[in-house]
Amino acid sequence: MRKILIASIFTLAASFSFYEIALAQSAVNTAAGQESITIRAGSLIDGTGEVRENVTITVENGKIQRLDNSAGPYTFDFSDKIVLPGLIDTHVHITAHFNSQGRYGPDPDQTQAQTLLYAAENAYLTLMAGFTTIQSVGRDDDKDLRDAINRGVLPGPRILTSLAPINLNSGTPSQLVEIVRQRHADGADVIKMFASASIRDGGSQVMSDAQIQAVCSTANEVGLRTVVHAYGTESISTVIEAGCTQIEHGNRYDDDIIDLMTERDTYYDPHLGLLYANYFDNRGKFIGIGNYTEEGFAAMEEARVIGYETFKRTLELGDVKIVYGTDALAGAHGRNIEELIYRVEEGGQDRMDAIVSATSLAAESLNLEQVIGTIAVGLNADIIAIDDNPLEDTAALRNIRFVMKDGVVYKNN
Ligand SMILES: [Zn+2]
Numbered sequence: 001m002r003k004i005l006i007a008s009i010f011t012l013a014a015s016f017s018f019y020e021i022a023l024a025q026s027a028v029n030t031a032a033g034q035e036s037i038t039i040r041a042g043s044l045i046d047g048t049g050e051v052r053e054n055v056t057i058t059v060e061n062g063k064i065q066r067l068d069n070s071a072g073p074y075t076f077d078f079s080d081k082i083v084l085p086g087l088i089d090t091h092v093h094i095t096a097h098f099n100s101q102g103r104y105g106p107d108p109d110q111t112q113a114q115t116l117l118y119a120a121e122n123a124y125l126t127l128m129a130g131f132t133t134i135q136s137v138g139r140d141d142d143k144d145l146r147d148a149i150n151r152g153v154l155p156g157p158r159i160l161t162s163l164a165p166i167n168l169n170s171g172t173p174s175q176l177v178e179i180v181r182q183r184h185a186d187g188a189d190v191i192k193m194f195a196s197a198s199i200r201d202g203g204s205q206v207m208s209d210a211q212i213q214a215v216c217s218t219a220n221e222v223g224l225r226t227v228v229h230a231y232g233t234e235s236i237s238t239v240i241e242a243g244c245t246q247i248e249h250g251n252r253y254d255d256d257i258i259d260l261m262t263e264r265d266t267y268y269d270p271h272l273g274l275l276y277a278n279y280f281d282n283r284g285k286f287i288g289i290g291n292y293t294e295e296g297f298a299a300m301e302e303a304r305v306i307g308y309e310t311f312k313r314t315l316e317l318g319d320v321k322i323v324y325g326t327d328a329l330a331g332a333h334g335r336n337i338e339e340l341i342y343r344v345e346e347g348g349q350d351r352m353d354a355i356v357s358a359t360s361l362a363a364e365s366l367n368l369e370q371v372i373g374t375i376a377v378g379l380n381a382d383i384i385a386i387d388d389n390p391l392e393d394t395a396a397l398r399n400i401r402f403v404m405k406d407g408v409v410y411k412n413n
Contacts, residue, residue, distance in 0.1 A: 035060065036058050036059060036060045036065065037058070037059040037060075037075045037076070037381075037407065038056055038057065038058050038059075038070075038072075038074045038075050038076070039056070039057040039059065039074065039075065039076045039078060039083065039383060039385075039404075040054075040055075040056050040057075040072060040074040040076070040077045040078055040079050041054070041055045041056075041057060041078055041079075041081070041082075041083035041385075042054065042078060042079040042080050042081055042082070042083075043081075043082045043083070043389070044057075044082075044083050044084075044375060045082060045083070045084045045352075045355060045390070045391070046084075046085070046374055046375040046376065047084065047085040047355070047356065047359035047360040047363075047373050047374040047375060047376075048356065048360050048374055048376075049352055049353075049356050049360075051391070054069055054079075055067055055068070055069065055083075056068055056069060056070045056071075056074065057083070057375065057381075057383065058070075059381040059383075059404070059407045060407075061407065062380060062381055062406040062407035062408070063378060063379065063380060063381055063407065064375060064376060064377055064378065064379050064380075064381050065377065066377065067375070067376070067377060076385075076402065076412070078385045078402070080387075081385045081386060081387060081401065081402075082385065082386050082387070082388070082389055082390065082396070083375070083383060083384070083385050084130075084355070084359065084375070084383075084384050084385075084386070084390075085359045085360070085372070085373055085374055085375050085382055085383065085384070086130065086131070086132025086133065086157075086372065086382030086383060086384055086403070086404070086405060087129075087130045087131045087132065087133075087324075087336070087337070087358045087359065087384065087397075088131065088132070088133045088134070088324060088358055088359060088362035088363060088366070088372065088373060089126070089131050089133075089134045089135070089324060089325055089326050089328065089336045089358070089362075090134075090135045090227070090246070090267075090269055090323055090324060090325040090362050090365055090366065091135060091137055091227065091248055091269055091271070091325030091326060091327050091328075092126070092134045092135065092136050092137075092325075092326060092327070092328040092329075092333070092336070093136060093137070093138050093139065093327070093328065093329045094119055094122050094123055094126070094134060094136040094142050094145065094159065094328075094333070095115065095116075095118065095119040095122070095136070095139050095141055095142050095145070096122075096139075096328075096329035096330045096333075097115075097118035097119070097121075097122060097330045097333075098282070098285050098330045098331065099118075102285055103285055103289070104282075104285050104286050104289055104292075104329075104330050105289065105330075112141075115141065116141065116144065116145065119141070119142065119145050120145065120148075120154060120156065121333075122333035122334075123145060123149060123154070123155070123156030123157060123159070124155050124156060125333045125334030126156065126157050126328075126333050126334055126336060127155055127156050127157050127403060127405065127410055127411075128334065128400065128403065128410070128411055129334045129335070129336055129337060129400060130337070130384040130386075130397070130400035130403055131157050131336050131337075132157050132158060132372070132382040132384070132403065132404075132405040133157050133158040133159075133160070133362075133363075133366070133368070133372055133382070134157045134158070134159055134160070134336075135159075135160040135161075135162075135189070135190060135227070135325070135366065136159055136160070136161045136162070137161075137162040137165065137190065137192040137227055137248075138162065138164075138165050138192055139161075139163075139164065140161075140163040140164040142159060142161045143161050143163060143186075143187060145159060146159035146160075146161050152408075155410050157405070158372070158382075158405065158406075160189035160190055160366060161188065161189055161190070162183075162188055162189070162190045162191055162192035162227070163183050163186055163187070163188040164183075165192040165193065165194060166179060166180075166191065166192065166193045166194070166215055167193070167194040167206075167207070168194065168206045168207050168211075170211075172211075173208075173210045173211055173213070173214035174214070176211055176214040176215050176218070177214050177218045180214075180215055180218040180219050180222065180224070181218065181222060183224070184222045184223075184224055188224065189224075190224060190225045190226070190227055190366075191215060191219045191224050191225070191226045191227070192226075192227050192228075192229070193207070193212070193215050193216075193226060193227075193228045193229065193244070194206070194207070194228075194229045195207045195212050195228050195229060195230045195235045195238065195239050196229060196230045196231045196232065196235040198291055198296075199231060199249065199299055199300060199303045200291040200292065200293070200295075200296030200297075200299050200300060201291055201296075201299075202299070203231035203232060203235075203252065203299075203303070204231070204232060204234070204235070205230075205232070205234050205235035205238065209238050209242075212228075212238055212239060212242045212244070213242045215242075215244075216228075216239070216242040216243045216244040216245075217242065217243060219244075220243055225245040225246065225365075225366070225367065226244040226245045226246070227244075227245060227246040227248055227269070228244045228245075228246065228247060228248060229248045229249060230247050230248065230249070230250060231249055231250065231251060231252050231253075231303075232252050232253060233252075233253045233254045233256070233257055236250060236253050236257050236260075237256070237257060237260060240257075240260050240261060240264050240266050241260075244266070245266070245267060245365070246266065246267035246268070246269055246323065246365060247261070247266060247267070247268050247269065248269050248271075248325070248327070249269075249270065249271055249307075249327070250268055250269070250270055250310070251270065251303060251306050251307040251309075251310040251311070252303070252306050252307075252310060253310060255313065255317060258313065258314050258317045258318035258320060259318065261314075261318065261320045261321075262318045262319050262320050265321060266320075266321070267321045267322075267323045267365045268314065268320050268321065268322050268323065269322075269323050269324070269325035270307060270310070270311050270314075270322065270343075271307070271325065271326065271327045271339065272304075272307050272308055272311055272339065272342050272343055272346065272347050273304075273338065273339055273341075273342025273343070273346060273347075274326050274327075274328070274332055274335065274336075274338040274339040274342060275326065275327045275332070275339070276300055276301075276303075276304040276307075277338070277342075278328075278329070278331045278332040278335075279297070279300060280297075280300075281331070282330070282331045283297065285330070285331070308346060308347055311343070311347045311348075311349075312347065312348055315347070315348060315349060321361060321364075321365070322349070322353075322357055322361075323357055323361055323362050323365045324339070324340065324354075324357040324358035324361070324362050325339075325362075326338075326339040337397045337398055340354050340355075340357075340358055340394065340397065341394045341395055341397070341398075343357075344394045345394060351390060351391050351394055352391060354394070355390065355391075359373045359374065360373040360374045361373075380405075380406050380407075381404055381405075381406060381407040382404065382405050382406065383402070383403075383404040384400055384401075384402060384403050384404070385400075385401050385402035386399055386400060386401055387399060387401060401413060
């Protein structure tokens with residue numbers, strides 16, 4: 001009942017401005033009288049790699065209570081639709097935006113409140129695109145957004161945050177031990193570290209082996225995962241040997257890295273298409289800021305090509321846990337699914353594997369496999385629906401018709 005109450009409050013707050021929510025309101029209110037919500041799935045892609053036909057999902061108190069073939073009437077009859085778990089993006093920058101000057105990042109006159117409202121807009125777009133959980137890696141102000149969404153009124157995905165990232169200049173190894181402990185105390189869900197330079201600056205290892213080891217071993221001690229920006233064989237092997245959890249971007253490595261990632265169960269989160277397309281499409285909004293120079297853009301052109309080569313080799317040679325992340329920043333929020341389309345259509349990944357990477361495998365990488373990522377009894381009711389079969393046409397995932405998070409309907413059109 002709590003979730004339904006929250007849904008009603010949310011609907012009151014938001015339906016004046018959001019057409020989808022207004023539509024959802026009547027359905028949720030109907031469900032309130034029934035104590036439970038039923039969703040009939042014509043086809044269910046459950047997140048584990050299985051497909052089932054004609055399944056009734058019963059949701060109570062925000063959780064999936066039953067999966068069976070019970071007859072209607074249903075709260076939501078999706079007999080002609082495909083139902084999936086809410087999607088998960090393990091690498092976004094939820095506060096990143098183009099400012100009122102049409103440029104990347106905050107303009108000098110922008111208030112903190114304005115920045116946070118841009119972030120709230122990004123969160124809304126992301127949820128409407130079917131992403132019910134994201135991991136935001138790179139700013140400390142997304143903690144307030146996380147906590148606001150968790151209060152249950154503001155529409156957005158469940159957010160995990162790294163708070164401020166750790167880099168070359170963060171401190172000596174012994175200082176880094178304290179910084180990781182402090183992040184943990186401050187409520188970080190994960191540690192983000194830049195072991196390598198930006199790809200626009202060549203991407204080679206910049207943190208020392210001792211710094212990398214200090215961060216990942218301390219994070220392991222306090223029970224925090226580590227997601228590490230790293231390119232090339234040298235950086236990535238150091239990162240893996242240090243016991244870090246996940247490699248971000250990660251192109252340009254030799255075959256030994258594929259074996260090492262497989263052996264150590266290191267998650268690999270490549271960014272092949274959306275990141276680059278977004279930069280190239282919005283070039284004028286980035287160019288001239290920091291390392292967004294002509295040389296920087298040329299380096300990204302090259303990295304895009306090498307990224308596909310690395311990805312294809314990784315698919316071919318190993319059994320690496322390739323997890324879903326987009327590195328969505330300004331311009332890419334709400335288009336998170338595009339990376340999955342690139343991975344399949346240009347990178348050659350199997351369609352079902354790509355869907356698993358963005359559902360159950362992503363949940364596992366977040367240590368949330370008992371909570372989200374699969375349509376299974378006992379898990380949170382994060383559920384989306386689409387019209388067409390994404391196992392035949394990946395782009396079907398662009399057209400999200402229905403979004404439920406924790407049993408609350410946020411979109412139904
Ligand atoms: Zn990033």
